[in-house]
Amino acid sequence: MNTFAAARVRIVLTALVGVVLSLGAAGCAQPEPEAEEPAVETVEYDPAVWAESHPEIFQTWMATSEERPPGLSKYKRGYDGGVMFDKLSEWPFMALLFNGFGFGIDYQEPRGHYYMMIDQSHVDPSRVRSGGACLTCKSPYAEQLYREDKDALFAATYEEAVAMLPEAHRSLGATCIDCHDNEALELSTRRWTMDAAIREIGLEPHTLSMSQQRLMVCAQCHCTYSVMREDDRVVDIDYPWEGSEWGAITVENIIDALMTQPERLEWTQTVTGLRMPFIRHPDIEFYAANGSTHWMAGVTCADCHMGDITLNNKTVPNHNLMSPLKRDMQVCLRCHAATPEELKAEVIAIQDANAALLIDAGYRTATVAKLIERANPYVATADEGAKARFDEAVEHYRQGFYRVIYMGAENSVGFHNPQEGRRILGDAVTEVDQADAILRELLTSWGAPPPPEVPLELERYLTNRGVYAKGFVREQYFPDPTGQAERRWPASLGALLR
Numbered sequence: 001m002n003t004f005a006a007a008r009v010r011i012v013l014t015a016l017v018g019v020v021l022s023l024g025a026a027g028c029a030q031p032e033p034e035a036e037e038p039a040v041e042t043v044e045y046d047p048a049v050w051a052e053s054h055p056e057i058f059q060t061w062m063a064t065s066e067e068r069p070p071g072l073s074k075y076k077r078g079y080d081g082g083v084m085f086d087k088l089s090e091w092p093f094m095a096l097l098f099n100g101f102g103f104g105i106d107y108q109e110p111r112g113h114y115y116m117m118i119d120q121s122h123v124d125p126s127r128v129r130s131g132g133a134c135l136t137c138k139s140p141y142a143e144q145l146y147r148e149d150k151d152a153l154f155a156a157t158y159e160e161a162v163a164m165l166p167e168a169h170r171s172l173g174a175t176c177i178d179c180h181d182n183e184a185l186e187l188s189t190r191r192w193t194m195d196a197a198i199r200e201i202g203l204e205p206h207t208l209s210m211s212q213q214r215l216m217v218c219a220q221c222h223c224t225y226s227v228m229r230e231d232d233r234v235v236d237i238d239y240p241w242e243g244s245e246w247g248a249i250t251v252e253n254i255i256d257a258l259m260t261q262p263e264r265l266e267w268t269q270t271v272t273g274l275r276m277p278f279i280r281h282p283d284i285e286f287y288a289a290n291g292s293t294h295w296m297a298g299v300t301c302a303d304c305h306m307g308d309i310t311l312n313n314k315t316v317p318n319h320n321l322m323s324p325l326k327r328d329m330q331v332c333l334r335c336h337a338a339t340p341e342e343l344k345a346e347v348i349a350i351q352d353a354n355a356a357l358l359i360d361a362g363y364r365t366a367t368v369a370k371l372i373e374r375a376n377p378y379v380a381t382a383d384e385g386a387k388a389r390f391d392e393a394v395e396h397y398r399q400g401f402y403r404v405i406y407m408g409a410e411n412s413v414g415f416h417n418p419q420e421g422r423r424i425l426g427d428a429v430t431e432v433d434q435a436d437a438i439l440r441e442l443l444t445s446w447g448a449p450p451p452p453e454v455p456l457e458l459e460r461y462l463t464n465r466g467v468y469a470k471g472f473v474r475e476q477y478f479p480d481p482t483g484q485a486e487r488r489w490p491a492s493l494g495a496l497l498r
Ligand code: HEC
Pocket: 068, 078, 079, 109, 110, 111, 112, 113, 115, 116, 117, 119, 137, 138, 139, 173, 174, 178, 179, 217, 218, 219, 220, 221, 222, 301, 302, 305, 306, 321, 322, 323
């Protein structure tokens, strides 16, 4: 088929969809930008070339490098006023839980897309130990390098992999070609990982509807994945989506995949000695799971994180993707009649409730990790019955731990799917409480009853982390909005906050 002709048909379709959408959102019809002639003929990585035909969009895309206005977002402050925020100081239980992994050393809140490669070049070296695989969702060249020689890409150290990139583009993060097909400019994904994941949920890549495509361009990186290993060699990047379907990539299915496929084990948790998989930013999964209100209403990531902007008398989608709170909720007003203040209060209320649950589940999980640490020396010499009980406790711990890190890694602090967040964190607490009860019973039977508040030694995990000797940043800490955590773990949090 003549691809150029097909491309033009697609442009017309895209324009039509745009018109229908703007009619649907009553009372807020924006002037539709004209569909432009395809400007770029071959795979074009260089955003400057795209800028020739889309100078306004290019300008907004470049603005992801700008610092964010401080004081507008309560929980997602990445780069507000030019300051970077340390996730482990915000949520100290994570430092204990992630000890033994790069994330337990250096884990920062995200900032603009401009920085995705730049931030990897400053991060603690432990965070790029997976080498070439780290380019997968950071460099637009990942797909090409994978197709040319995937073994070489995965065998490379991080520095070697960066050296495979053209010199001028070694700091280039998500660019036009990551989300657009350069013949037609229509939305398209460009990663083998996404193609495989789309098939796993029963769809075919390149046949997605426009609204699916609008979600999937973001989902190709805002999703969880495993760095797959065989004999400690990286062999691929894979999303744990098997057994799931569109709109129902559930935390339960993800945990099943993590628990049953040993290739997904990536690190050893220091406190417990357990080999572990990991869960990273499950944004599409959490947003879409179990009928969230906005998902059911057909709202996509771009609706809330892009919005439109007028530059040079042209209205274009604002490619400076950021928190809606940092834009005074303007993107919400297209669909909601409430005032920005009311909408913001609703978001913060949802996030406070979620943060309280996350903090509670987080310290309960950290306590169980410390109980496993205490139990470990006795297990080798324990009788079969006690060993089986211990294994049962570990199973409950894993179920709780995975749910906590899932909720800790999704980027909206519960907003994307409030009901689902409550459900997941409720289940996490049920699981770790069962582990807690079994471990206390075992330790008591071994003559080593633990104290009611097991010391968490948080300072130990937060201080002197990695080559930059990172420490606890007191003013970045998120207190429990209900005040419960500081009362429930007075010794452990007291020691840290003093
Ligand atoms: C190629 C991978 C990739 C794609 C595609 C992608 N993102 Fe991101 N996104 C990232 C990474 C990585 C970061 C964090 C960058 C950093 O901190 O250095 C990020 C950060 C963000 C942030 C935080 C910005 C800030 O100011 O703090 C938002 C919001 C965001 N992305 C939304 C989106 C949306 C919406 C889409 C789809 C339209 C999308 N992203 C597509 C990888 C991607």
